[in-house]
Amino acid sequence: MEKKYPALGKRDVKTSKDTLFDGELSCSQHVDGYRFSIDPVLLAHFVRLKKDELVLDIGAGCGVLGFILLYRTPDLIQKLTALELQEALAELARENVIANSCQKKMEIVTGDLRSIEKYFPAGSYSSVVCNPPFYLPGSGRKSINDEARIARHQVQCTLSDVLHSAAYVLKTRGRLFLVYPAELMAVLIAQLMSSGFAVKRMQVVYSYPKKENTARLVLIEAIKNGGDGMLVESPLYIYTEKDGEYSSAVQAMYQRNL
Helix, strand or coil: CCEEEEEECCEEEEEEEEEECCCCEEEEEECCCCCCCCHHHHHHHHCCCCCCEEEEEECCCCCHHHHHHHHHCHHHEEEEEEEECCHHHHHHHHHHHHHCCCCCCEEEEECCHHHHHHCCCCCCEEEEEECCCCECCCCCCCCCCHHHHHHHECCCCCHHHHHHHHHHHEEEEEEEEEEEEHHHHHHHHHHHHHCCEEEEEEEEEECCCCCCCCEEEEEEEEEECCCCCCEECCCEECECCCCCCECHHHHHHCCCCC
16 A cells, blocks of 8 residues: 655655564555665664663664564663654654554654754763664665665765764763674774774674675674673574575564564
């Protein structure tokens, strides 16, 4: 079923309704705009939360990362706030909040992370999650519309902007969870350190097992003002083989709560 929403730029936007966890979680997305990939699913299952967490999702898009976290660990989250720059995506996220009955625990804020102090007090969150724009303008996956281009490419913010905003809102020893291209891992770690974060946990993601393999993504947990020491977890494979099915680990990520 498709539905028209307020104009994005000068055109109408159609949406599709997609589901996760055997239909227990629904998420409307723009048909021709930014559409989430497997990245937020991987990140949501990498995140480790404690009791009564105050979580901020920076650059939330349609809100899917927050919805997965609330679906998986509702008892650990006191409040989850999603910050999104693009008004059309923020409005879509608000509709998804209602569709998933998350009004009591999830709030959508439209705003620019580069001015994060306008929206949130310093040190007000215990955890930040983020699937940030990966690529510099003109590089990486090409996007045919502005919504997807802003979500994937660093045209409205840089990695430094993302990390600065996370450092601002996090409490001392608060945790930042990120997914990022493995080929840019050195840049990510260097900028995390310069922003006052210590990388504490890492998992490298590959497309499928093979003798000579190139990593695809890296999942990172970093702590604000943290100390030395890092846990490197076992590699995660998305597929069993080239053009194969999801691995058992990834299949488990899509199973509903029992």
